[in-house]
Amino acid sequence: MKVFVTGAAGFIGFNLAARLAGRGNEVVGLDNLNDYYDVRLKCGRLEENGFQAPFGDGDMKSSLKWPSMRFIKGDICDKFFLDSLFAREKFDVVVNLAAQAGVRYSITNPYSYLHSNLEGFLNVLEACRHNPVMHLVFASSSSVYGLNSKVPFSEEDKADSQVSLYGATKKANELMAHSYSKLYGIPSTGLRFFTVYGPWGRPDMSPMLFATAISNGKPIKVFNGGDMIRDFTYVDDIVEGTIRVIDNPPSCHQGRSEGSVPFEVFNIGCSNPVKLMDFISEIENAMGKEAVKEYLPMQPGDVYQTFADCSKLESREGYRPSTSLHDGIAAFVEWFKSDKNPLK
Numbered sequence: 001m002k003v004f005v006t007g008a009a010g011f012i013g014f015n016l017a018a019r020l021a022g023r024g025n026e027v028v029g030l031d032n033l034n035d036y037y038d039v040r041l042k043c044g045r046l047e048e049n050g051f052q053a054p055f056g057d058g059d060m061k062s063s064l065k066w067p068s069m070r071f072i073k074g075d076i077c078d079k080f081f082l083d084s085l086f087a088r089e090k091f092d093v094v095v096n097l098a099a100q101a102g103v104r105y106s107i108t109n110p111y112s113y114l115h116s117n118l119e120g121f122l123n124v125l126e127a128c129r130h131n132p133v134m135h136l137v138f139a140s141s142s143s144v145y146g147l148n149s150k151v152p153f154s155e156e157d158k159a160d161s162q163v164s165l166y167g168a169t170k171k172a173n174e175l176m177a178h179s180y181s182k183l184y185g186i187p188s189t190g191l192r193f194f195t196v197y198g199p200w201g202r203p204d205m206s207p208m209l210f211a212t213a214i215s216n217g218k219p220i221k222v223f224n225g226g227d228m229i230r231d232f233t234y235v236d237d238i239v240e241g242t243i244r245v246i247d248n249p250p251s252c253h254q255g256r257s258e259g260s261v262p263f264e265v266f267n268i269g270c271s272n273p274v275k276l277m278d279f280i281s282e283i284e285n286a287m288g289k290e291a292v293k294e295y296l297p298m299q300p301g302d303v304y305q306t307f308a309d310c311s312k313l314e315s316r317e318g319y320r321p322s323t324s325l326h327d328g329i330a331a332f333v334e335w336f337k338s339d340k341n342p343l344k
Contacts, residue, residue, distance in 0.1 A: 001134075002026040002089065003246070006076055006124070007097035009033055011202050012139070012193070014045040015239050016095065021049075021066035023243075028089055032075040036100065036112075037203050044342035045200055046071060076120035083123075086131040093246055096124050096138040099169075102204055103143060103301045106166040117169035118176075125180045133186070135249035137242065140174055140190040140265065142231070142306045143167030152309035155192070155265050164301035174265060181263040187249035188262065191242060194269030194308045198235035198328060199335030203343060207329070210283050210291065211336045212343075220291045222276065224298040229305035231273040234328035237321030241268040244317035269308025270321045282325055286333035 003020050007013035008029025021027045033042050033055060043053055050065025055073045058081070063069040074081050076098050100106075100116040121138070128136050145153045146162040162168040177188040197207045213220045250264040284290050298304075314320040335341060 001092045002028065003093045003095060004028050004030070004089065004091040005095045005097065006030045007099065007139075008071060009042040009046050010097055011045075011198075011200060012196060012235060012238055012242075013097040014049055014200065015235055016097070016242055017069060018049055018066065019239050019243060021063070021069040025068065027066070027069040028091070029069065029071040030074050030076070030085075031071070031098065033073060036102070036105070038343055040342040041200070041203060044340070048200070048340070076123050077115055079123045079126070082127050083130070086127040090131065091133055093135045093137070094124065094128055094133050095242070095246065096121065096136070099139060101166070101202070103164045103166050104299060105204075106164050106169075107301055110165050113165050113169050117166075118172060121173050121176060125176060125186070128186050129180060129184045135246060136177065136186055136188040137246055138173060138177060138188070138190055139170075140192045141167060141170040142192055142194040142267070142269065142308065143303075144171040144174070144192060145306070146303065151305065152271065152307040153267065154309040155267060155312055163303060166301070178261060178263045182261045185262060187251070188264075189245050189250060190265045191245065192265060192267045192269075192308075193238055194231040194233045194267065194306055196233055196235055196238050198332050199340075201235070201332065206279070207283065207332055208336070210280060211287060211333060214284065214287050214289050214291045215336075218292065219294040220280070222280070222293050222295050223302060224304070225295050226275070226277045226280075226293075227304075228276040228298075228302070229273045229307070230276065230279065231269040231271065231306045231308050232279060232325055232328070233268065233270045233308075233321055234323035234331075237270065237323050238268055241266070241313060241317070241319055241321065244313075244319045248317060264316075266313045266316070267308040267310050268313060268321065269306070269310055270323070270325075271308050271310050272325070273305060273307045274325055279325065282329040283333065286329050
């Protein structure tokens, strides 16, 4: 099975590519290596997967670590490039993880989300339409639940009250994929990820922000006075859930739209939300140093809590994330302090 992974230099993407190659799949990874955050981290992930810098536009490299893995630098927003790649490689499965990430960044840079998350995803859908694949899996987000007050968040809950453009684009991705599944019979699955963390994580996410500030003796920003709850999910659990879904494409009889569309959506979360202050305490304990805290009001685009109902994932795919926050933070801090961290 040949799997195309977009966002292959991203946090989830590089972990997923390694797991797929490790089990014998042929993997082609794609990333544009943009500078939304420090490119050294993205290049470090690629090097961890056996690729050697520099990475030039359009260059196809083979991994020195995984014989079945290749990487090409490119952008899903480049329709001609993407169409040519699909026609040449004839992928069996596509996993689209490429996107402009970040809730707060979407408030100050909205057009980058229009470009990457909507236009880019449309290019992926069109490529799957003209080069049929067995399964399209794509990253959605817990942000689609927005102001949903019912907890835990279920896939059957109404999700039409997003509070950030990022969340709105992810909901739009689900609607776009559903329409292409209906029109062209593309088996598609959207994955609503819940606050992913772990080694090699993004520097704009709280674990890296907190650990960096603590190690440098600088204050951490604690929003809403610390009164927030998050369903933190360890990256290995996200990858395992994604692999389970990849191997089980939806049929017309499994889809949620009255048995007529091969389309599904799954939550992937730990289902064990914790208070922000407890999360900070775990990082402090693992770092062996107390954080200096700066208490601030809630930021625009933030929500009070997230909490995944993963009963559907467990029922359909036989899997439920299980890594404890204590173990996950310990693994993250061990990596953060190691020489593998290119931002150290």
